[in-house]
Amino acid sequence: xxxxxxxxxxxxxxxxxxxxxxxxxxxxxxxxxxxxxxxxxxxxxxxxxxxxxxxxxxxxxxxxxxxxxxxxxxxxxxxxxxxxxxxxxxxxxxxxxxxxxxxxxxxxxxxxxxxxxxxxxxxxxxxxxxxxxxxxxxxxxxxxxxxxxxxxx
Numbered sequence: 001x002x003x004x005x006x007x008x009x010x011x012x013x014x015x016x017x018x019x020x021x022x023x024x025x026x027x028x029x030x031x032x033x034x035x036x037x038x039x040x041x042x043x044x045x046x047x048x049x050x051x052x053x054x055x056x057x058x059x060x061x062x063x064x065x066x067x068x069x070x071x072x073x074x075x076x077x078x079x080x081x082x083x084x085x086x087x088x089x090x091x092x093x094x095x096x097x098x099x100x101x102x103x104x105x106x107x108x109x110x111x112x113x114x115x116x117x118x119x120x121x122x123x124x125x126x127x128x129x130x131x132x133x134x135x136x137x138x139x140x141x142x143x144x145x146x147x148x149x150x151x152x153x
Contacts, residue, residue: 003136017125024118026111029058030081033068034088034119035126040069041092044130045140057145083110084119091123 004011021031032055039047052065064076071077071085087107090099111119132138 042130046133046138049140050143080110083107
């Protein structure tokens with residue numbers, strides 16, 4: 001089943017969230033980096049392909065993408081990026097029904113309350129897309145940078 005073709009009305013709210021995030025004070029490249037990391041955790045090939053392309057077009061280095069799964073062990077990410085990555089991982093892999101206090105404290109050191117709301121909504125959105133794409137077997141390899149931009153209007 002082509003989920004996106006059949007679920008147009010159902011997807012409008014999720015596309016609206018994407019439009020909101022496109023205007024966020026959180027840098028788009030950071031949101032794309034989060035999208036890539038969460039997609040690694042969830043194993044969503046379509047989203048990995050999509051966000052890798054978007055990041056490369058935006059000037060991201062291959063080196064940072066290649067080692068993102070081991071971001072804690074590399075010197076390639078800023079403290080702000082590290083806080084965002086830890087937040088995204090904690091929200092994606094909720095354990096014991098909560099986000100650890102140290103992760104929350106660190107993200108609050110680098111993000112305003114408004115930015116933290118936007119970062120959180122970004123993590124929620126990519127987890128939703130990952131689950132849809134995995135559930136309905138959306139195939140990687142068809143994405144071209146910018147092809148979904150019109151959906152976010």
